[in-house]
Amino acid sequence: MDEDKSQSIPYLQINYTGGLHLVKVKRIPVSCQLNIYRFPFDVQECSITFLSLIHEEDEMILTSKSVEFSTNSSVDSDSGWKLEDLTKCNFTYNLTSIRSFSCQQYNLTLSREASLYVVNLLVPSCFLSLLDLCSFILPPQNMDRSAFKMTLILGYTVFLIITNDILPKSVSPTPLINVFFSLSLGLMVASLLETMLIVNLSNFPNKYPKVPRWVHVLILDFLGRLLFISHKCPDAQVEVVLNSNAKAGNPDITAMMPSLTGEKDEREGSAVVNELKKVAQDLLTIRLRVEEHLRPKQAEIEWNLIANVIDRFLFLIYILFVIASYITIIVLWSSS
Structure with a gap:
């Protein structure tokens, strides 16, 4: 037991036969081994046993109120637990072959309030x-x-x-x-x-x-x-944008080939065509280089x-x- 902090009641109740009735309140802290494997959805079962090792069974027999009374009189507190079930049983504790004591055991089933x-x-x-x-x-x-x-x-x-x-x-x-x-x-x-x-x-x-x-x-x-x-x-998307500032129109081919008559004019025209082929080849090479630069690497x-x-x-x-x-x-x- 812990330190006794129960309230003292200094009153005796006496009846007409001379019998005395003493009421004494006790606050008893009880420890219980918990299985918290399912925390916070755990349900605990604890047992509390009352007995006296001074007064034997022929001198004192423990009795109590009914289970319904004990359940209804239990005080709900903000402890995070809820009383699910309460049972009791009376038995005799045999210390030796000639000494026996009256015992009373309470079995409590408590469930934890899991909402918090x-x-x-x-x-x-x-x-x-x-x-x-x-x-x-x-x-x-x-x-x-x-x-x-x-x-x-x-x-x-x-x-x-x-x-x-x-x-x-x-x-x-x-x-x-x-x-x-x-x-x-x-x-x-x-x-x-x-x-x-x-x-x-x-x-x-x-x-x-x-x-x-x-x-x-x-x-x-x-x-x-x-x-x-x-x-x-995905294929690379290469966008070609024309320069709007460039002059439109076809080049004056006739200026480069003033005359196509005669053998001399034919040779000059062939040289111009070869020159245009080289320019086209250079433009194709430049285009391939630009596409290779803009295309993401494979x-x-x-x-x-x-x-x-x-x-x-x-x-x-x-x-x-x-x-x-x-x-x-x-x-x-x-x-x-």
Whole structure:
């Protein structure tokens, strides 16, 4: 027993036969071993036994009010617990073969009020996990996704530190809610590692100018078709803009060929045609150079496609693992 803080009642009740009735209130703190594996949806069963080791059964027999009276007279307090059931039983405790004592045992079934913990712990954790899941909408090659995920992990860590005082202090068995928090944090870290992998793949063209054949076949041809991602590289769109300041019109060919009569004029015309062919060849070479400069590199396009395929594949695996993990925890919470 702890320190006696019960209120003293200095009154005796006497009846006409001379019998005395003494009422004395006692406040008894009782400890009960709790199983918090299903916290905050746990139901605890505790027992309280009353007996006297001074007065034997032939001197004192313990009796009590009915169970209905004890249940109705129990005071509801803001302790976070709810009395579900109360039973009692009377038995005799045999200390030795000649000494026995009257005993009375109460069996209590208590359920925890889980609404406070659901609102303060589970709902914010689910919202943060949902944000991490929605972060896959961001472009994988952009650094914004990595920064967002790192900020989210930092926020979740601060959330766990703040709510640490609300969680029960127990070593064995480990509460399922601690497993839930650790799993959520682990999934966030895994999604950040996946983003780092995708960003690294986007920088592969600088290291590997050509995509290996087996990577192209396995990821683009096979995995890309399973995920309904087109593995064909888009053609480069080269836009040619005419100079509006240039003078329109055809060149005066007659000025270059004043006369086409005679053998001399024929030779001069042939030289002009050859010169025009050389100019056309130079223009074609310049056009090819410009197209090659403006067209994205083939390796860069292929590595970006590979990064998109792997990103979608890992995202699907991430969703399946999240669903399977959460369903498993919910089933354990409801069936344990």
